[in-house]
Amino acid sequence: MQTYKAADNALQDKVILVTGAGDGIGRVAAITYAKHGATVILLGKTTSKLEAVYDEIIAVGGPKPAIVPMDLKGASKQNFRDLGATIEQQFGKLDGLLNNAGIIGSLGPLEHFCSSTFDNIMKVNVTAQAMITKYMFPVLRKSPSASIIFTSSGVGRQGREFWGAYAISKFAVEGMMQTWACEVGKTNIRINCINPGATHTAMRASVYPGEDRDKLACPEDLMPTYLYLMSDDSKDVNGQSLDAQTKK
Ligand code: NDP
Structure with missing residues (x-):
């Protein structure tokens, strides 16, 4: 999917909620x-970060966005319902x-993990994603074709030393996506991971x-996969975990 090219109007008239959008x-x-x-x-x-993104979208001529300041760590059922x-x-x-929103905490041996850091990572990376997805279901069902994307990681597919709670949270995200994908089956909603x-x-x-930053991909390089899974070109794709970069 890294070579996918979306039509300029691929997301015309779609309403998309992005967490960690700042x-x-x-x-x-x-x-x-x-832009699409x-x-x-x-x-x-x-x-302030959300406002800066709002301004950038207006500057490039995109449809007027909406801003929702919310700390996913402390967000309640009622916040998501509202x-x-x-x-x-x-x-x-x-x-x-x-x-997309996520936190990494600090890396180190699992034997020394700090329980409050562990809880915070689970809250933001797993619980909040499960809750927001659950409470968006009614409004996602009103779309002719809705796409939910979870954000995974290489350390959420294969265990690696010192990645601790972050890795565990990303394994949970992969499992949550698969479970949900089985349950939605052939409905208007599809659920995948990147x-x-x-x-x-x-x-x-x-x-x-x-690390030498020049050797890393930048977020713009990943966008073909993000566009593919959000556009109707992926209408029949459900329960998949895609890589946004070609493996080196
Ligand atoms: P950044 O730290 O650059 O951005 C994370 C975003 O999430 C920020 O906008 C941040 O908001 C928001 N966020 C964090 N905590 C909360 C919270 N409690 N409530 C609401 N929003 C919150 O991370 P990346 O862009 O690198 O990562 C994005 C996703 O990609 C994450 O899920 C990450 O795990 C995953 N990922 C990233 C990789 C990488 O190499 N960068 C590799 C593999 C996976 P604010 O700035 O206001 O704190």
């Missing part, structure tokens, strides 16, 4: 979706949900501070 991969995905015609709902923790109701009221449907692969973002720099 920075990194989520920021570029939100702008890319808007989608009205994007920007959800993230830091309002979000679903607001989307239904304002847009009448939701065509896409990119579950493994972005090593990408130059603040998260990557936090665990590899000395």
Whole structure:
């Protein structure tokens, strides 16, 4: 899918919710979706970052986005329910949900893991994704063709030393996607995962501070896969975990 080329209007009239839209991969995905015609709902923790993405989308001529400041760590059932109701009221449907927001915590031996860090990672990377997906289902069912994308990782497919709670959370994401994909079967909703692969973002720099950034992919390089799974070209794709980069 890394060579996929989306039509300029591939996401015309679609409404897409992107979590973690203020920075990194989520920021570029939100702008890319808007450039292809989608009205994007920007959800993230830091309002000023979401506002900057809003401005970028307006500057490139994309449809007017919406901003939802929300800390997924502390978000409640009611917050997600309210979000679903607001989307239904304002847009009448939701065509896409990119579950992208994530945290990595600190790397180290599992034997020494800190339980509060473990809990926080599970809350943001797993529980919040499960909750937001559950509460978006009613409004996703109103779309003629809805796509849910979870964000996985190489360490969520094959265990690797020192990746601790982050790796465990990404295994959970893969399992959640597969379980959900089996349950939706042949409905209007499809559910898949993307493994972005090593990408130059603040998260990557936090665990590899000395890495040569020029050797890394940038978020823009991943967008063919993000566009493919969000566009109707992937209508029949369900329960897959795709790599956004070619393996080196
Ligand atoms: P960044 O750290 O660059 O961006 C993460 C985004 O998630 C930020 O916008 C951040 O908001 C948001 N976020 C974090 N915590 C919360 C929270 N509690 N509530 C709401 N929003 C939150 O990460 P990347 O872009 O690198 O990663 C995006 C996804 O890709 C993650 O799921 C990550 O695990 C995955 N991934 C990344 C890889 C890489 O090499 N970069 C490789 C494999 C997977 P704010 O800035 O306001 O804190």
